[in-house]
Amino acid sequence: MEQKSTNIILFSGDYDKAMAAYIIANGAAAYDHKVTIFHTFWGINALRKQESIEVKKGFLEGMFGKMMPRGAEKLALSNMNMAGMGPKMIKHVMKKHNALTLTQLIEMAQEQEINLVSCTMTMDLLGLQKEELLDGVQYAGVAAYLADAENGAVNLFI
DSSP, X not given: OOOOEEEEEEOOOOHHHHHHHHHHHHHHHHTTOXXXXXXXXXXXXXXXXXXXXXXXXXXXXXXXXXXXXXXXXXXXXXXXXXXXXXXXXXXXXXXXXXXXXXXXXXXXXXXTTOEEEEEHHHHHHHTOOGGGBOTTOEEEOXXXXXXXXXXXXXXXXX
16 A cells, blocks of 8 residues: 655744644654645745754845744734733743643654755745755645645645
8 A cells, every 4th residue: 555645835934833743744644654744935934944054135024034934933912912022921831731842843744754855946035045945855846735736645735
């Protein structure tokens, strides 16, 4: 029997939505699915390194880089963000209940060999460079996503 595949487009840059994508991805990998998370637009911010990386950029690309959250733990909540208090509260509750953080879910995904793909077109539009993203990330365009998703058992847009 052919291995089933799960393909997720992570468009959202919201902490809770990114967590949902990674929880589903890790669960699918545990069920022996071949899993790909295609990060596009604001979803790419989950793959950004938390530290500032010095790369040469034009003015507008530099402004995007400064305005967008740097890394998974800097993402805002989709609801009840409350000027940054919402993420602090949810992370406190998660720690109390021993839930994994988004960063830990991303690390688990890498350990389970989930394909973390960054959309090259979006990277060009937002002025992001490979050096600014986590190690082990793959780079591809929409055609590569469609090739993966074409025979997917599960295809999600988050």
